[in-house]
Amino acid sequence: MSQKVLLSSKEIHIILHRLACQLIENHLDFKNTVLIGIQPRGKYLADRLCRVLREEYHVKDIQLGYLDITFYRDDFRRGDKPLEANKTQIDFLVEDKKVVFIDDVLYTGRSIRAALTAIQSFGRPAEIELLALIDRRFSRHLPIQPDYRGRQVDAINEEKVKVMWKENEGEDVIYLVSN
Amino acid sequence: MSELSVDHLLGIKYLNEADVQLIFETADHFKEVINRPIKKVPSLRDITIANLFFENSTRTKLSFELAEKRLSADVINFSAAQSSVKKGETLIDTVNNILSMKVDMVVMRHPNPGAGVFLSKHIKASIVNAGDGAHEHPTQALLDSYSIREKLGDVAGKNVVIVGDILHSRVALSNIFALKLQGANVKVCGPMTLIPKYIDSLGVEVETNLRKALEWCDVANMLRVQNERMDISYFPSTREYTQQFGVNKTLLDSLDKEIVIMHPGPINRGVEITSDVADSKQAIILNQVENGVAIRMAVIYLLASKIKN
Known part of the structure; x- marks a missing residue:
């Protein structure tokens, strides 16, 4: 097994700030916008982006929630392992809001398809956007593309993108792992 | 998430502590789901469940049916009062007839203790005991x-x-x-x-x-x-x-x-x-009644995840 660094800590730092600026450009004061981290891994990116928006760009009233998509996935009973559920925490209504889905890696698009169904249980959003830190080009199973992307990468199916965060793994780094 | 150690829920005595904790953790998620504006998830849309009630029940039957519908399963109901059981059909025959209609899971209440265990030895579907005589619930x-x-x-x-x-x-x-x-x-x-x-x-x-x-x-x-x-x-x-x-x-x-x-x-x-x-x-x-729906959703979801396509 070999792995190479896709993004270093410094590059992640720059990209997070760019993504934050792009969000501000489109959503200004975030009055009518809610951010939704897709569980399990999108949560960390959403938390980090939220912190950058609050602390570095002084955006005040950001509403942040986490959406678990386990029960909406299309591969229930199809894999070898049981699907593991995570906590959904959305303490606000998404009715008529602009929703931004936040996930670390966009791969087949199936998770986002599930998230699009899942979010409807919380109301009818005015519109939904997608922010992904890593966009794996050429691997989509569905017609889903991000509105905000950190870095686009070409990776073959056997390769895996591993996103690590300082809060959990001790450093911010993204690897491309191949067997 | 690990999975249940059993293929049927026939009684608590067949479960271990990890199973109980897994059911509780899964129920936590479903409790959040049933408090949403839209209380339904599509997980079990390709699963059919038969509720066989050979004994009267209101609360348990409603709770199971609601849990199944909240998971998007197809549900068929059967109560002994209006059935061919009265005409002398045996339990295995009744259930096998129902299973020929491609049913994946059976939720059964029966007046005889051990009815669920007996059935699990003779049929292929996953069985949930909804009360068997004075035995288990x-x-x-x-x-x-x-x-x-x-x-x-x-x-x-x-x-x-x-x-x-x-x-x-x-x-x-x-x-x-x-x-x-x-x-x-x-x-x-x-x-x-x-x-x-x-x-x-x-x-x-x-x-x-x-x-x-x-x-x-x-x-x-x-x-x-x-x-x-x-x-x-x-x-x-x-x-x-x-x-x-x-x-x-x-x-x-x-x-x-x-x-x-x-x-x-x-x-x-x-x-x-x-x-x-x-x-x-x-x-x-x-609260017990509300939790009943979440627990039954968790049990059905976890057992259904063990049914192979």
Whole structure:
């Protein structure tokens, strides 16, 4: 097994700030916008982006929630392992809001398809956007593309993108792992 | 997430502690789901479940049906009163006929103890026991423990007394198994005629004085006197039973601590508990009903995930 660094800590730092600026450009004061981290891994990116928006760009009233998509996935009973559920925490209504889905890696698009169904249980959003830190080009199973992307990468199916965060793994780094 | 160690839920005695914790953690997620504006998830859209009720039920049947529908399963209902069972069909024939219609899971209530175990040996579908005679009622015990966990934070180390007709109660037996499995201390309280002889072998103490039992416990689970299962008279009169084993507000207020009151329903108001106790804030009877749906969703979801395509 070999792995190479896709993004270093410094590059992640720059990209997070760019993504934050792009969000501000489109959503200004975030009055009518809610951010939704897709569980399990999108949560960390959403938390980090939220912190950058609050602390570095002084955006005040950001509403942040986490959406678990386990029960909406299309591969229930199809894999070898049981699907593991995570906590959904959305303490606000998404009715008529602009929703931004936040996930670390966009791969087949199936998770986002599930998230699009899942979010409807919380109301009818005015519109939904997608922010992904890593966009794996050429691997989509569905017609889903991000509105905000950190870095686009070409990776073959056997390769895996591993996103690590300082809060959990001790450093911010993204690897491309191949067997 | 690990998976259940069993393919059927026939009784608590077939589960281990990790299974119970897995069911509770999954139920936590479903409890959040059933409190959303839209209370439904599409997980089980390719699963068909037959609810076979060979014995009367309102609460359990509704709870199971709601849980199945909240998971988007297709549901067919059967009750023995309007069926060919009356014409002499055997249990296996009835169930096999239903399974030929491509049913994946069977939820069954039956008056005979062990009916679920018997069926699991003869048919392929996943089976959930919704009560078999005076034997077990596993989902009731799971939702009772889940409600205690929700109210008191943990089940381990808590003192729980089960009051009433222990002899005829599948709820009592399943509760004893579930509570002991999670490390709770359990006593039973009721007239000696309604305490089974084997009770010692379950590691449970008997207390015949209700006041002493209530002073000892953190939670009192009040059971209904099951007149329909009594072929002889087990106590002189309902009035005498209520005087000795009924909980009223005066008795509850005279205790030096606030205990939690549970009841699996249906309540005979004025017999095992008075109305003011049933409606007091110490009673978590309606929480039990709400948790019942989440627990049954968790059980069905976890068992369905083991059915291979």
